[in-house]
Amino acid sequence: MRSITSADVARESGVSRTTVSYVLNDTAGVTISPATRVRVRETAQRLGYTPSAAARALRTGRSDLVLAVLPDWPLGPSLDTLLEHLAATLAERDLSLLVHHSRSRRSLSELWRAVTPRAVVGFTAFSPAERAAMERAGIQVLGTMLEADPTQPGSFSVSQREVGRRQARHLVERGHRRLGYAAPTDPRLADFHDRRLTGVAEECAERGLPEPLVVAVELEVASAGAAVRTWRAAAPPVTAVAAYNDDVALAVLAGARAAGAAVPQELAVVGVDDVPAARLASPPLTTVWQSLAEQAHHLGVTVLAALDGEPAPPRPADLLEVVVRSST
Amino acid sequence: MRSITSADVARESGVSRTTVSYVLNDTAGVTISPATRVRVRETAQRLGYTPSAAARALRTGRSDLVLAVLPDWPLGPSLDTLLEHLAATLAERDLSLLVHHSRSRRSLSELWRAVTPRAVVGFTAFSPAERAAMERAGIQVLGTMLEADPTQPGSFSVSQREVGRRQARHLVERGHRRLGYAAPTDPRLADFHDRRLTGVAEECAERGLPEPLVVAVELEVASAGAAVRTWRAAAPPVTAVAAYNDDVALAVLAGARAAGAAVPQELAVVGVDDVPAARLASPPLTTVWQSLAEQAHHLGVTVLAALDGEPAPPRPADLLEVVVRSST
DNA sequence: CTGAAAGCGCTTACAG
DNA sequence: CTGAAAGCGCTTACAG
Numbered sequence: 153m154r155s156i157t158s159a160d161v162a163r164e165s166g167v168s169r170t171t172v173s174y175v176l177n178d179t180a181g182v183t184i185s186p187a188t189r190v191r192v193r194e195t196a197q198r199l200g201y202t203p204s205a206a207a208r209a210l211r212t213g214r215s216d217l218v219l220a221v222l223p224d225w226p227l228g229p230s231l232d233t234l235l236e237h238l239a240a241t242l243a244e245r246d247l248s249l250l251v252h253h254s255r256s257r258r259s260l261s262e263l264w265r266a267v268t269p270r271a272v273v274g275f276t277a278f279s280p281a282e283r284a285a286m287e288r289a290g291i292q293v294l295g296t297m298l299e300a301d302p303t304q305p306g307s308f309s310v311s312q313r314e315v316g317r318r319q320a321r322h323l324v325e326r327g328h329r330r331l332g333y334a335a336p337t338d339p340r341l342a343d344f345h346d347r348r349l350t351g352v353a354e355e356c357a358e359r360g361l362p363e364p365l366v367v368a369v370e371l372e373v374a375s376a377g378a379a380v381r382t383w384r385a386a387a388p389p390v391t392a393v394a395a396y397n398d399d400v401a402l403a404v405l406a407g408a409r410a411a412g413a414a415v416p417q418e419l420a421v422v423g424v425d426d427v428p429a430a431r432l433a434s435p436p437l438t439t440v441w442q443s444l445a446e447q448a449h450h451l452g453v454t455v456l457a458a459l460d461g462e463p464a465p466p467r468p469a470d471l472l473e474v475v476v477r478s479s480t
Numbered sequence: 481m482r483s484i485t486s487a488d489v490a491r492e493s494g495v496s497r498t499t500v501s502y503v504l505n506d507t508a509g510v511t512i513s514p515a516t517r518v519r520v521r522e523t524a525q526r527l528g529y530t531p532s533a534a535a536r537a538l539r540t541g542r543s544d545l546v547l548a549v550l551p552d553w554p555l556g557p558s559l560d561t562l563l564e565h566l567a568a569t570l571a572e573r574d575l576s577l578l579v580h581h582s583r584s585r586r587s588l589s590e591l592w593r594a595v596t597p598r599a600v601v602g603f604t605a606f607s608p609a610e611r612a613a614m615e616r617a618g619i620q621v622l623g624t625m626l627e628a629d630p631t632q633p634g635s636f637s638v639s640q641r642e643v644g645r646r647q648a649r650h651l652v653e654r655g656h657r658r659l660g661y662a663a664p665t666d667p668r669l670a671d672f673h674d675r676r677l678t679g680v681a682e683e684c685a686e687r688g689l690p691e692p693l694v695v696a697v698e699l700e701v702a703s704a705g706a707a708v709r710t711w712r713a714a715a716p717p718v719t720a721v722a723a724y725n726d727d728v729a730l731a732v733l734a735g736a737r738a739a740g741a742a743v744p745q746e747l748a749v750v751g752v753d754d755v756p757a758a759r760l761a762s763p764p765l766t767t768v769w770q771s772l773a774e775q776a777h778h779l780g781v782t783v784l785a786a787l788d789g790e791p792a793p794p795r796p797a798d799l800l801e802v803v804v805r806s807s808t
Numbered sequence: 809c810t811g812a813a814a815g816c817g818c819t820t821a822c823a824g
Numbered sequence: 825c826t827g828a829a830a831g832c833g834c835t836t837a838c839a840g
């Protein structure tokens with residue numbers, strides 16, 4: 153079954169393909185009689201005409217795709233949400249999301265060369281060379297969630313350092329003077345973890361508190377129990393723990409239970425993410441919540457602005473919030 | 481910066497574009513001297529040539545994209561994993577994954593008409609009309625996870641009914657004679673929930689047990705506590721609960737704690753997914769684990785087979801497994 | 809064994 | 825105000 157082309161629409165409405173293109177694209181600086189406009193639009197509608205993305209991309213040198221490059225590590229429970237909102241925002245401009253999992257690192261450069269996306273959104277860091285190559289090809293490159301300075305152009309999202317600072321600040325305001333940090337064991341999480349930990353450490357330093365005592369904890373009771381004993385045996389003892397995320401925090405809770413440490417009296421715990429299990433834990437988990445929807449929307453709007461050559465829109469203010477429950 | 485085209489490669493290697501195409505595509509039924517082949521490949525490599533996806537798609541009428549249509553509800557914690565493995569499998573054939581969130585339902589048909597994907601993989605159901613239209617356009621349509629009969633061609637993944645049956649079977653084998661079902665409240669989950677519940681009910685019916693007592697539970701303690709009281713007040717009382725997923729199961733655990741029901745002595749609980757929080761719960765949660773990686777790979781292989789006009793490969797056997805912990 | 813040429817469906821100078 | 829024509833970069837009959 154041959155698909156409908158602009159030539160079909162042109163023939164059916166008795167005009168040239170040029171006119172069809174002008175009308176359907178609302179091309180500026182060209183005058184077409186209202187009657188013709190209406191006729192062309194109606195014909196296109198009636199025939200179910202959709203312009204070929206391939207032809208358009210070939211002609212213009214640029215596709216209507218935005219390439220999202222995902223890391224090979226789990227981005228968290230709400231990557232789903234993030235991509236959905238991002239896609240929704242981009243769809244307003246008829247842009248679609250092509251996802252690439254950086255698992256197969258080698259083919260990324262082939263992919264962007266082949267599809268000539270309008271923009272590339274990296275959820276993982278690009279090498280400077282790759283970034284430069286993409287920019288030279290006229291592709292807008294949006295930075296990673298790991299940028300040192302999230303306010304710089306071409307980057308987005310909440311600073312991971314700020315996440316850590318919020319955790320620490322909450323704990324310190326609760327009166328704790330010696331903090332622990334529960335790190336994930338998955339090495340692929342190292343980049344995120346480093347930045348969050350830096351935030352915790354900075355907050356401690358500014359308040360004149362000792363460095364946080366970092367212990368890696370696996371997502372099981374035995375490992376977490378050992379971690380809890382380590383913290384409590386320290387001198388001075390750790391009385392509050394900031395965990396990499398809710399999963400790790402839940403492990404610490406389980407470890408405290410196993411080690412016979414009362415939460416929050418003997419050990420306070422704060423996570424990150426506010427997964428559903430957080431409020432259901434015993435005791436319910438205090439955690440730092442991030443507005444993924446807003447972050448994703450902001451990201452989408454940033455991409456759009458970049459395509460228009462406009463400055464990045466200001467980042468929304470309260471993307472982070474401490475949800476206080478009984479674990480602190 | 482103009483990008484490298486096959487004409488560049490042709491000129492540099494002193495052959496025609498035809499030859500370049502033949503060599504790089506390993507076109508069958510054409511004889512090219514080994515020396516020429518080597519020269520062309522080396523030149524392409526040296527120049528960093530990547531064929532234009534747009535031009536190729538325009539010429540062949542088919543792109544190298546596979547369109548994944550996602551539902552507007554949360555597909556669960558491991559959609560991420562699922563898509564990653566799917567993408568990895570497709571990448572072996574130089575196919576990329578274009579995701580469409582069905583939030584913006586209207587534009588789906590525009591999207592597939594515009595990009596002419598090789599295949600469409602639906603994680604949500606298509607209307608028969610839409611499905612037919614896509615097939616008429618020569619697009620392979622792979623079915624949803626909701627198909628009544630997952631063994632039929634064009635569908636994939638574990639049967640949701642089977643998930644429910646496994647939960648029920650485990651509970652019944654533990655000696656329980658009266659089961660409860662903890663349903664999610666999100667209406668978007670209704671399709672999945674219906675099928676899982678059907679599996680539980682079927683298993684009960686086959687064993688001559690009464691229908692499961694269904695109670696909707698929200699992801700918070702109060703709601704879950706009320707549900708637990710309802711189950712225990714039934715005559716005969718419910719002694720074991722199959723939950724829609726681990727999040728709901730975690731809520732039931734919290735509800736039992738609040739209602740003073742001992743788990744598993746007074747109420748056994750089994751979930752689905754084996755999220756990290758499951759093993760960390762108190763008591764650790766028994767749950768049905770699904771091999772997402774294998775499902776995704778199978779899905780990818782099924783897509784590939786469909787593109788080759790081959791019959792769907794047999795589905796791997798043990799995609800489901802009951803992880804027994806202390807909640808049952 | 810290799811090349812010249814057509815054509816996929818668009819958009820956009822350019823001519824009228 | 826509208827149309828004829830060129831050309832984006834490929835692949836593939838067809839000719840030699």
